[in-house]
Amino acid sequence: QVQLVQSGVEVKQPGASVKVSCKASGYSFTNYDLTWVRQAPGQGLEWMGWISAYNGNTNYAQKFQGRVTMTTDTYTTTAYMELRSLRSDDTAVYYCVRLSLGLENWGQGTLVTVSS
């Protein structure tokens, strides 16, 4: 079955960077795009961008352009999302999601806390 297993909790200081990983299994990795979604505490869902696992093409939400980089490693079938220049309002749960029948398969989420 399709599984997306994300890396663990992160605590970062303002101005630092974080890189969240998402290990995919149970399907042909390069046949599906992946997207990243985040949710701040008590807030709604926010789409961050997507990446083609086939050729690495990306498309980021305007809000995150210049601060986010999404990559994939086809050998380890792992996707990565790096967010730089962290601020307190980047504190959120970050999800990786496989794009199949819509946003079909979700990782368990990674809590990133930004605090001094």
Add this chain to the structure above:
Amino acid sequence: QTVVTQEPSLTVSPGGTVTLTCASSTGAVTSAQYPNWFQQKPGQAPRPLIYSTTNKHSWTPARFSGSLLGGKAALTLSGVQPEDEAEYYCLLYYSGTYVFGTGTKVTVL
């Protein structure tokens, strides 16, 4: 900045019917925006319910249905169960990007 708006909250009685809507600041929602609907309960990841306006996932209960209604995407819950109490989000596609709706809190009372 595109905004996708949902009702902040709705209350429904057990066994009743409720319709949630999803409006776009750019105009009428169409099937070309592939409306998706998600259910989220506290402490859990969102669970997909509907994709491409009307299509259900294999795990989606039959009482959930998606449609386009009056220029908006809509999610109808018929025969509501207590376990349907949750936050519901829509998602729309805009030329290579996606935008989530503001979310609707459904209370079953």
